[in-house]
Amino acid sequence: MKARGMRAKRVLSGIRVPVLCLFLLLSAFVSPAQPAPLAEREILPNGMTLLHAEKKAVPVIKIVVAIRAGSIAETADRAGLANLAADLLNEGTAKRSSKEISEAIEFVGGALTTSGGTDYITATLSVLKKDIDLGFDLLSDIILRPAFREDEITRRKALIKSSIKQQNEDPGTVASKAFSKAVFGAHPYGWPVDGTEESIDRITRQEILDFYNHWYVPNNSVMAVVGDITKGELKALLEKYFRDWKSGDIRPPLLPELLPGNAPTVVKINKDIKQTSIVLGHLGMRRDNPDYYAVSVMNYILGGGGFASRLVDNIRDNRGLAYSVHSSFMAHRHGGVFQAGLQTKNESANTAIREILNEMARIQSDPVSDTELSDAKSYLTGSFPLRMDSNSKIANLLIAIELNDLGLDYVDRYRDIINGITKEEITRVARKYLNARDYVLVVVGDMGRAALQY
Amino acid sequence: MRRSTVLLLLLLVFSPASARAINVTEHILQNGLKVLILEDHKAPTATFQVWYRVGSRNENAGKTGLSHLLEHMMFKGTREHGPKTFSQTIQRAGGTDNAFTTHEYTGYFELIASDRITLPIRLEADRMQNLVLTPHGVLSERDVVMEERRMRYEDDPQNLVHEEVVAAAFKNHPYRWPVIGWMSDLRTLNPDDLINHYRSYYAPNNAVIIVVGDVNPEVILREIGETFGRISKGPAIPEGSAAEDGQYGEKRVTVKKEAELPYVLAAYKTPSLRHGDTFALEVLGNILSGGRSSRLHHSLVYEKQLALSAWASYQNMYRDDNLFYLGATAARGKDIADVEKALSDEIEKIKKEPPSDYEVKKAKNQIEASFVLEQDSIYMQARLIGSFEMIGGWRLIDTYLEGVRKVTPQDVRRVAEKYLVAERRTTGILVPLEEKKQ
Numbered sequence: 107m108k109a110r111g112m113r114a115k116r117v118l119s120g121i122r123v124p125v126l127c128l129f130l131l132l133s134a135f136v137s138p139a140q141p142a143p144l145a146e147r148e149i150l151p152n153g154m155t156l157l158h159a160e161k162k163a164v165p166v167i168k169i170v171v172a173i174r175a176g177s178i179a180e181t182a183d184r185a186g187l188a189n190l191a192a193d194l195l196n197e198g199t200a201k202r203s204s205k206e207i208s209e210a211i212e213f214v215g216g217a218l219t220t221s222g223g224t225d226y227i228t229a230t231l232s233v234l235k236k237d238i239d240l241g242f243d244l245l246s247d248i249i250l251r252p253a254f255r256e257d258e259i260t261r262r263k264a265l266i267k268s269s270i271k272q273q274n275e276d277p278g279t280v281a282s283k284a285f286s287k288a289v290f291g292a293h294p295y296g297w298p299v300d301g302t303e304e305s306i307d308r309i310t311r312q313e314i315l316d317f318y319n320h321w322y323v324p325n326n327s328v329m330a331v332v333g334d335i336t337k338g339e340l341k342a343l344l345e346k347y348f349r350d351w352k353s354g355d356i357r358p359p360l361l362p363e364l365l366p367g368n369a370p371t372v373v374k375i376n377k378d379i380k381q382t383s384i385v386l387g388h389l390g391m392r393r394d395n396p397d398y399y400a401v402s403v404m405n406y407i408l409g410g411g412g413f414a415s416r417l418v419d420n421i422r423d424n425r426g427l428a429y430s431v432h433s434s435f436m437a438h439r440h441g442g443v444f445q446a447g448l449q450t451k452n453e454s455a456n457t458a459i460r461e462i463l464n465e466m467a468r469i470q471s472d473p474v475s476d477t478e479l480s481d482a483k484s485y486l487t488g489s490f491p492l493r494m495d496s497n498s499k500i501a502n503l504l505i506a507i508e509l510n511d512l513g514l515d516y517v518d519r520y521r522d523i524i525n526g527i528t529k530e531e532i533t534r535v536a537r538k539y540l541n542a543r544d545y546v547l548v549v550v551g552d553m554g555r556a557a558l559q560y
Numbered sequence: 561m562r563r564s565t566v567l568l569l570l571l572l573v574f575s576p577a578s579a580r581a582i583n584v585t586e587h588i589l590q591n592g593l594k595v596l597i598l599e600d601h602k603a604p605t606a607t608f609q610v611w612y613r614v615g616s617r618n619e620n621a622g623k624t625g626l627s628h629l630l631e632h633m634m635f636k637g638t639r640e641h642g643p644k645t646f647s648q649t650i651q652r653a654g655g656t657d658n659a660f661t662t663h664e665y666t667g668y669f670e671l672i673a674s675d676r677i678t679l680p681i682r683l684e685a686d687r688m689q690n691l692v693l694t695p696h697g698v699l700s701e702r703d704v705v706m707e708e709r710r711m712r713y714e715d716d717p718q719n720l721v722h723e724e725v726v727a728a729a730f731k732n733h734p735y736r737w738p739v740i741g742w743m744s745d746l747r748t749l750n751p752d753d754l755i756n757h758y759r760s761y762y763a764p765n766n767a768v769i770i771v772v773g774d775v776n777p778e779v780i781l782r783e784i785g786e787t788f789g790r791i792s793k794g795p796a797i798p799e800g801s802a803a804e805d806g807q808y809g810e811k812r813v814t815v816k817k818e819a820e821l822p823y824v825l826a827a828y829k830t831p832s833l834r835h836g837d838t839f840a841l842e843v844l845g846n847i848l849s850g851g852r853s854s855r856l857h858h859s860l861v862y863e864k865q866l867a868l869s870a871w872a873s874y875q876n877m878y879r880d881d882n883l884f885y886l887g888a889t890a891a892r893g894k895d896i897a898d899v900e901k902a903l904s905d906e907i908e909k910i911k912k913e914p915p916s917d918y919e920v921k922k923a924k925n926q927i928e929a930s931f932v933l934e935q936d937s938i939y940m941q942a943r944l945i946g947s948f949e950m951i952g953g954w955r956l957i958d959t960y961l962e963g964v965r966k967v968t969p970q971d972v973r974r975v976a977e978k979y980l981v982a983e984r985r986t987t988g989i990l991v992p993l994e995e996k997k998q
Contacts, residue, residue, distance in 0.1 A: 161602065163600070163601075163602035163935075164602070164932065164935045164936055165932065166932060166933055166935070166936060168936070204852075204862070205853060205858065205862070208851060208852040208853035209853040209922075211851075212850060212851040212852070212853045212854075212922060212926065213853075213918075213921075213922045213925060214925055214929065215925045215926040215927075215928060215929020215930060215933075216929065217851075232933060234929055234932055234933070261862070261865065264865060264891065264892070265861070265868060265891070267892060268821065268868040268889075268891045268892045269868060271820045271821060271892055272820050272821050272868060272889065274820045275716070275717055275718075275819050275820050275821075276716070277715060377818060377995065378818045378993075378995070379714075379715040379818070380710040380714045380715055381707065381710045381711055381714075381715055411651065412647060412651065412656075413635070413644070413646075413647035413648060413651070414647065414648045414651050414652075419644065422704055423644060423700070424700075425700075426699075426700040426701065426702075426703030426704050426707075427703070427707070428704070428707050429704055429705070429707040429708035429711055430708075430711065449707065449710070449711045450707060451706075451707065451710060481648065481651070481652050484652050484653070484654065485651045485652060485654055487654070488652075488653060488654020488655075488673065489651075489654040489655070489656070490654070491603060491604050491605045491654070491673045491674075492605055492654070492655070492656065492671050492672070492673070494603065495602070495603035495604075495605040495938065496603070496936045496937050496938075497936050498936055498937075
C-alpha cells in the first residue's frame, strides 16, 4: 500500500504543479489571534537551546536536533566532511552497531535519520509516544557517542560517491550544482554539501573526529520537541540521556566575502536529452537583511507564487513552454541567492531565457498592480495556519526561527511587516536585488538543438 | 458540459457510520455524491478534496493521457469563474491547491484555514459541471503536459525503465500505458476528446468528497448540499472492460540511455487490495524493504556493497492485479547481473524459509505505526481514506489492519512462493550509454 523506497512520482503520476516556492516556509505565518505561544524556549545549563511544544492530539512525538555544523564549517579540499560526519552518526556508536540502531528504531515503526546541510545538520526522530524512551536513548547515543568506525567510513564514502555519480542523471541537479559553483565561487555555498568524488577520498577518520569534537556541542545546538510529551517528561528524558553532553568552545568559521558578478556568466553543459534545464540568477541576500520581507512579496509576484506569479502566467500558461517554472530567494545565514529555473524542450530554450529576463526587467521598471500586491500579501499572511498544522511542520519551523534569530514573537510581527509593504518598495527592492544584466546562466541540455543565443 | 436546471432540495441521506480505528462519517446525497468527513481539530486548517472514479484505465489505446490532461484543464475556468482564477482565488485566501491522476482515479484538493472552507466547496462544485474548454487552451496545456512528460520520463532513465517494464508486463490491460500518456497520443488529443471524457465521468454519482480537518460536519454538509446538492445525477457511468490475459514466462526489456549507473527493475504480477493474500504480500514488502534494517538494503547495500539502493514496493491500491516491484541501482563499478542475482537470491531465500517471528512482528509494527504517524497530517489522512475508497471502500482501512495482524511467517513464505515466480515477472535493465561530449 505504501510505496516504500519507490519514488512517489512513479506511483502518483501527474501532480499538477510544483508547489509555491520553498522560502515561504520560513516566512509565511503570523497569528495575531493566536494566544498560545508557538513553543516554550529555554537555554539549558550546558548551553543547548530547547524548544518545546506539547501537542496531545496524536500519540506521536517529533524531535529535530539541529547543529550548526554544516558545510560552512569545512574547507574546499575536504568538501563533504560535514555531511559525512552527519551521515555516520547512525552508522554505529560506542555500544551499538549500525544494524542494531536501525533494527531498534524500525522494530517500533519509528524513524531516526540524519541530514547534512550548508548552515546546519539535523538528526530527526519520529516515534509513537509509547516508544519515546527508546527514541531518546537512540537519539542521544548517535549524537553523543558515534563511533566513526573505519569500515563504516569506507562504506559510506563508497555510497556517497555512487550517489554523486548518479546525480549526473538528473539534469536539474547538474544545473543547480553548476549554478551554485558559478555564483558562490570559493565560498562553501558554492560546493555541493555531499562534496566531490575527489574531496571525499581525502577525508580521514581523524578529521571526522576532530570536526565532530569541535562542532557537536550543546551550545552549538538546538533541539525542537513537538508532540504528546509534557515538560516534566521531556526534562526527565533529557536528564537521563543527554546529561553527559558538555559544552565546548566554538570559533565561528571564517568565510570568504561574497562578490557579485559584473558581467554575464554562461555555463553550457551538453547532454543527449529532450529538455534543457535552465537556471538563471545571481547573489541574493542574507536572511537578516531587513529588505527580506519586501523581497518576499516581490518574488511572490515574479515567480514564487505558483499560478499567481508572472513567470508561470507568461511561460507556462500563455506559451505552454514549461511544466515547472519558478523563482526564489534562498536567504541563508551567511549569504543568499536569487534564482529562476525551468525545464523546456531544447528548441524553446532561447525564448524561455528571454522571457525570464523580460519579467525581471518588467518588475524593475513598472509598478506592480494593486491586485498583485494585495493578492501576494493575503497569501503570505493568510497561509500561516497551513505552515504549522502538524508536529513535523512546527518542529522545522521552530528550528528555522531559532537558527535565524527571528525570535518566537516573529509569528506575531510578520503580518504587520508584510501588510506595511508598498508598491514603491516592491519596485525599489526589484531594482536593488534583481540584476537582468550581470547574471549567471546555466543550461543543461542538447546544445545542438538549443542553439543558444546567450 | 451540462448544467443542472433542476434545483434539488437539500436532501441528504444520513448514514453515519464510524469505525474503530478511523472516525470517518459517510453521507450520500440524492444525486449519488458520497461525502466522507473526518474531524481533526488539532489545528485550524482543513483539506477539501473531490475524487472522481476515472483514471487512465478508462482510456483507449491511441488516446492515452486523456484523464491527466483533463485534470490540467480543470484549472482553466468556468463560465462563472474565468480562466486563471481557480488557484489564484484559493491562494488569495491563504490556501494551496493541486490535483493528481492515477490509473484508477483523479483527485483535486485544497488546503486552507478551516474558517474559509466554503470557498473551495463552491469552486469545486462549479467546476464539476461548468468547465469551459477552448481549443486554444487545450493545445497550450497539451504542450505543458508534453513538457511534463519530457521532464518526468523521457529525461529520467530510471522512470523510463519503469514505463517500459509496465508496458511489457501488461499486454491487454489498460495498466500497460502510463497515466501521463504516450507522447504520440498526446499530440492527437483534441478538445472533443476532453469534452466527451468530462461529460462521461465528471458527475456527482462518480465522485467522492473527502474532508479532513477542523470542521463542523453539519456546516460542511449544509454547504455541500447547497452547492453540489444542486447538480443533477449524471447518466450511468460507462463501465469499461479491463482485463489481463495470461503470461507464459518471464519478459525482459532493455533501455539503452545516457545514464551513470545500471539499474534493474523486476515486477511480478500480484493481486491487489481486495484479495486475501494482500496482507501477507504487504508484510513481505516490509520484510524486504521496510527501512535500512530490512533484507534488501542490508544485504545488497550494506553487506555486499553491490547497490546504491535496493528496495521492494508492493502496489496494491488498484482494482485489478498489479505489480510487486523489486529494484536496485548498481553501485559504481558493479555488474548489474550480480545485482539482479543478489535480488533474486533474497527472493529464493524467503521462498524456502519463512521469515522469523521477529521480522514479521517488526513489519506489522511498521505498518501499524505508519497509520498513527500519518495522523500528523490532514492531507495524508485524506489521501489514505480516498485511496481505500476508490479501490474497495474506506471501511477496508480497519479490516486491513486486522488482516495484517493475522499474517504468519508461513503466510509470507507461501505468498512469496506463489507470486514471486518467473512466470509472473517482467524484468527491465537500464544499460547506460556513454555521454556524448560536445
